[in-house]
Amino acid sequence: MSTLADITTIARWEVKKSFSMMSRDVLPLAAILFVLLVLVTGLTAQTGLHLQDGMYRVGVDDPRVAGLIAGDARFSVYQLDASTLDANRDVFDVIVVRGQASSRGTDKANAALKTLSRDYGKYVNSIYNSETDLFAAYPLWIDSESVKSELSFLATQSGQYISAAPSRAAPVPEGVVQNIPNPSPDLSLSEDQLRAQLVQSNAQNSQISRYTEALSSSGAMGNFKTPSQLSPPLPFDSIILVFIFIFPLYFTSQFFMMSIMNERIERKGEILLSTPVRASSIIIGKALPYFIGMLAICAALTLYIGASPLIILPLIPIIFFFLANALLIGMLSRSFKELSFISIFFSTVATSYLFFPSIFANVHVISLISPLTLIVLTIQGSVWTATDYLYSTSLFWLTGAVLFYIAAQNFKDERLFSEKPLATRVREFLSEILPRKYPFVSLFLLSGFSIPFVFMVQMMCLVLFFNLPMPYSLVFLLLFAALIEEFAKGIGIYTIYSRDAGFFTWKNLVLASAATAIGFLVAEKLLLFVTIAQISDSVFGSILFLSLGSLWLPLLLHFVGVLIVAACLKLGGKRWFVPGLAIAMVVHCLYNLYFILGWLG
């Protein structure tokens, strides 16, 4: 129980310390800034964001049309007579002469034309909304019904879009056809209700309302829409989620990062280390207040937007992951500027990992690798299963745990207060978790624990390259997957080599490579079966995890890869690490290519 007592004591210290530091003259100013923020937000909501003002030049001959267009700040409107406009066509992106718009045909002019046509549509709708006979103005209503049919990852093998191949005869469904009654020809809503909906949807500022609509789960009135209201789901909804949920988390983790850094400045943390408290207790104790704080922020935000509390579940691993990274960054960086740059770098990469897949939330199972997708789904009212949860969060849990372990092992004097370059420090940190007594066991474990990271980076590549047309996406994935795996396997060998080059006799070299290869394979299998069977069945998966079939072939591949890197190190020294990786990557690619080609053909 003393561990628990230690943790609570340290947590209490941490809270007290940060409050005493903050309260002096930060809190009053922070409060003022917060009030200002609310005021300014109100102001911008009223005046709108003036970012795209005056992007396009439009020439008009009719004052009524000029008035209509001038309502959109994106246009600079010039009212001239028709002949002048015709003579100066090139000055304007779009000219409107005698009620006929025409453009220059450049990308910009096309964009201007599209914006103009949207604005005009809005104007026309506002006129039609006030017609006494609404159904003369809006004679056509569309009721959208969706039919469930899960897109399987396998289907994308033939390219990005799967669909029925067109044939001459009408397609015939397999199995029993369920009888569907003909839909009633009446709208179930009254004319007044429909008019109210039209007026409301027309009045909304599409730029901002799109985002707010994503958060308020209250749907519009039924599924009835006029043709002009039909629009594809916009993928930018998740941007707002990133800002609302991820940004505060990132912000709070900065404080944790700084608190760790502050312990290291001028050896202030030495007193804490000299106490009999264990390093892990110190870390947990210091992290606990931030963890609770971040959880509280998330809970408050969830409550504020009135979403289901289920949202918190996928956020917990994100918080855990952020804290683990903040801890390590705080322990690694030598100066404030290094801290800033590393943390900006980390947050950008982490944000893209979270954000980009969730763009495809309604489109593809690939989106599920980001926990944010679960949030998007929760807000939309869709259900996700425990398997989905495991699938999208397991990598965050695992990598977070490994990082915490590395940090705990290195939380001591000689690591915290050294002033060596970043790369050296990273190597020292790794070296600490590779005990000299059991080099092979530790290599086995290290390469095993590198798997979640490898998967994470590979997932990122998958998301990145998935957007490309088919042959390119495969080629890029092939190269990067091989490079990442070889790098992950080589890093342990490199660490031991730089610590003690004499250790690598040829016998030890082979043994070390074998230990690494086995560790890699075992962990790969384990994680694969738990989480990403969905992806591993596809052709993309076969590149990433080409090892589900037989066991000894992939083992041999991993072994050969590491051996190449290790041999390069032994023969050429540290300078040969990168060329060694390159050679190993080529071998890896050839192996994959052979099997995929064989498999495809």
Next chain:
Amino acid sequence: MKGRHLSIIAKKEFRGLFNEKTILLAVLLQLFIALFSSFLMVGLTSMYDPSSLSKYSRYRYSVAYAGNESELLTYLEKSPDFRVYQMDLSTAVAALGQRKLAAVIYVPDTPPDAVDPIKITLYTVQNDLQSAIVDVKLKDIFLKYEQNLRQIREERLDVHPLPLQIPASTGGGDFYEFVYGLLIPLLVFMPAIIASALVIDLITEEYQHETLETLISTPVTFPEMIWGKVLACEVLVPIQAATWLILLAINGIAIQNPVQILLQVSVTSLILILIGTLVALHYRERTAAQFIFSTGLVVVILLVLAVPSNPLNLLTRLAVGTAGLEQWLVLAVVLAIVAILCYITQKYAEQVAKNHSGS
């Protein structure tokens, strides 16, 4: 104030940046974002306009038509995007569930000139990329049909909108506003934000690492040291911004007036850097200074965006080539603010130096 002293300090900070290879991280970050956004653009473009990838240009989606015959059926049959089958509703929906069709349309027997509207039911596959594309293509056809019905019922309308003929879009320009109106000002302005965060790091570091005494004992005065740091951060801004412009150009995004853009960014960034300097001088501690600065930054940026013809808007206009002479007016206003901030910073730094030597 001696120029030589300023450059000594600035050089020292640069050496620090290069020694730590942090500058490398910044460049890497830029490349990463550029890579990701260009990949994203390819993905998004192909998602919304699949015909932009030549492979899909001749693709015809299978749709089923159920219910009563109407003008809509003719439109669908004429369209080059669809292959229409007249089917029974239940069979068609079952085929849709098995992905043998892209959409099913049911049309009731309401006559075109009826008092009531015509309610069409559209069945598509839930959560599907293809549905999104089919939706877009069907929308055009529905709009055409709506227009046709409106004409039939025209006599019942009492107000008519101003006529305006807009030619059908010829493709392209979908992401123009996103790229030029959001991405470019954001990316080009990012170096200014990074530089102002950097100046806070540089100043608080001297306080927290207690290296200030050593620096003050050299011939360099305290204000000179502060200005040296400001200079070091300011120099980074145009370099990084120019890198963005080059990266964007490599991605095929042409930007006009690059020189004016760099000028505007460099001058405007001074405002942020000087605010950062003042905050850092006041708090002398990184956590507090960065916290206050970043909160303040959000306030300032929102406030600036609420004002028409703000510097960020100017970046957009310069990039698309619609900025007129007003850009010099904006520059003058920004310069005036910079001058005021310079004065305050100088006075504050002198004050700090006096207190320091006095204590």
